[in-house]
Amino acid sequence: MTTPDSQTAQRMLTLFSGAIKGMAFYPASHPAIRQPLLELDRIVAAALDRQNGLSWGILDGAMFFEDQLFVSPTTAIADLIILMQEKEIGRISFSAGLSLEELENFVRLLSVRGGGFDELQSGLQQAGVRRISLVRQGEQSFEAQPADADDDQEQGLYLTTYGQALDAIRNVCRDIERGRIPGSAAIIRVVDRMVGITMHDPATLLGLSMIKDYDNYTYNHCVNVGVLAMALGASLGLDAQNVRDLGIAGHLHDIGKTMVPKQILNKPGRLTALEQEEMKRHPELGAKIVREMVGLAPQVAQMVLGHHLHFNRSGYPAWARKIPFNRMIDIVTIADTYDAVTTLRVYQHPVNPRAALDQLQELAGTLLDKGLVTAFSKMMGKYPVGTLVRLDTNEVAVVCRPNLLDEESPMIRVLFGGEGQRLDIPREQALLQQDGSRYAGIVAVVDPLQKNIDVSRFVAGGNY
Ligand SMILES: [Fe+2]
Ligand SMILES: [Fe+2]
Structure with missing residues (x-):
């Protein structure tokens, strides 16, 4: 045999x-x-x-x-x-x-x-x-498995994908710094993997978009924008090819920054007018590089070029304002804006995800496409992934997955017990349980700084 x-x-x-x-x-x-x-x-x-x-x-x-x-x-x-x-x-x-x-x-x-x-x-x-x-799963052997073993396995796989995306971006930036045309195979491979997951369920990778690394802001920001743009595109019903292009454009949207002098890029204080002008060149520098990369659709370069043009086309580069663009650019812009406001940076406190949605709403119709902001808010739910919440059991938990059928009942990870004690191992909990009974309700949004925790460590797959 x-x-x-x-x-x-x-x-x-x-x-x-x-x-x-x-x-x-x-x-x-x-x-x-x-x-x-x-x-x-x-x-x-x-x-x-x-x-x-x-x-x-x-x-x-x-x-x-x-x-x-x-x-x-x-x-x-x-x-x-x-x-x-x-x-x-x-x-x-x-x-x-x-x-x-x-x-x-x-x-x-x-x-x-x-x-x-x-x-x-x-x-x-x-x-x-x-x-x-x-x-x-879990019944192949006689060994009993913990109830959440499958979920942990799955999350581990997603984290591996996230790590591969970070590596791919890092390599693209390194190639640019060395004066080479960056290879596109690695980024295409990892985005294709994400397309498969996102087309199946747009919310699956949203937790990953809350991973923030303050020392490597640019790389994480790029991957997060890619993940968010793909999720929004898929939830709008775009086909796999467009979702893929959104993912690639999101991942590459800021690579032009690699060509901006480091002292400007990392300057903690306000930029001078001249420095700002230098910084504003990153979309066109990025688009030029993307156009040279092998195997990428022309609309990827367009999205990179246009991601700071704004919905009302008041942004930069000024020469590109009159070019008729499609909605794909505005999807990347929304993902970019959301990730930027939810990230702690040298000059900025992070805004909690729910307040970030309110900020996007304020920009709807001017800097951002109103219809897309509405679609994005709907996708993220009332308590977006990464929101820290207090339950009526007095427990404190982080939202790790939206529930499209009931936005009051997302999937959460409990971090603090009812007595305020920090749990050694966060516990995943559905607010609305499979038998239809309710575990608890959300009563308030909690400021993560007040609790001194980095929520991103818990949304994407427990402790990593
Ligand atoms: Fe940018
Ligand atoms: Fe950006």
């Missing part, structure tokens, strides 16, 4: 991942689905000819296929891991005789947003799929 080799296993997983993604956008008969499904069916059938069953899934956060482990996954496999973790799937087994119809039904069920393991199981049953069986 020979199991598929590593290359074949990788091809199967890639086709599988591609078919699921495609199914979210196209009908099953579309060539974008049909072609990978047919190839997948051929490979699976050939493998099942040689052995009775095929088993694959997730082990300690990594994909395994029979006895092979994919420790450094490709983008397609990483997307598949995320999807399977969302659906709480630990292992998938195909048995001999698996039909194309069963495979297609399985892919279709996996492409449905939301819904967990139980829905998937009953969907398979209803569709009469008998030759695919699933094992729930």
Whole structure:
């Protein structure tokens, strides 16, 4: 009995991942689905000819296929891991005789947003799929796992993606400093991974956008703007290609600053008029670099050029004000403004996320596109990710995920108990529990400085 080799296993997983993604956008008969499904069916059938069953899934956060482990996954496999973790799937087994119809039904069920393991199981049953069986995550072994282990695994994966994005930006900036045209492969790869996650659920990565590193402000700011712009674009229903361009533009929007002298960039006090003029060159310098980078769409350079033009086009560069721009630029501008006001900088206290939304509202119709501000506020919810709140149990918690169905009931992490004691391990808590009962209500927004905590350490995945 020979199991598929590593290359074949990788091809199967890639086709599988591609078919699921495609199914979210196209009908099953579309060539974008049909072609990978047919190839997948051929490979699976050939493998099942040689052995009775095929088993694959997730082990300690990594994909395994029979006895092979994919420790450094490709983008397609990483997307598949995320999807399977969302659906709480630990292992998938195909048995001999698996039909194309069963495979297609399985892919279709996996492409449905939301819904967990139980829905998937009953969907398979209803569709009469008998030759695919699933094992729930955490039930593969006899070892008991803590309830939040899956979530921690998932968050760990997102943090890895965030770290890869920081590295990609750092390398772009280093290339510019050395006078080279920066490579675009790394940034495209990491943004593609984020597109997969964001198209599936725009709110998933919002927690990452609250990661602030005061010493490396520029890099974090770039990644955060990319994440926020993609989330807004996806929640507006833009297609994957536009969400991808928004992500790349967000990540690269300030790279022109690399060419501004460091003493101006890092000056703590007010800039002189001359220094301000120098600083204001960063959008055009950035756009010029982006235009030279291989494989980026022209609208990416436009977004970089226009991110300080403002909705009423009163911004800079002045020569670009008359160029007709699309809404994509204003999406990046909103993401840029939100991240800037929620970040502590040498010359500025951070504004809590909820107050930041009020600030955006004040700029709506003039510097920012009113419709987009409304859409952004709706996406972030009444208590945006990163807001510190007091509950009616007197506990203090940080909001880590919005609840689009009930904005009063986001997902939170409790940091301080009812007696004011700081918890050793923050506890994730849904305000509205699965059985419909309410754990607690939010009574106030708390100033993180008053509690002396850096909320960003807790929103993106507990302690890191
Ligand atoms: Fe900028
Ligand atoms: Fe910026």
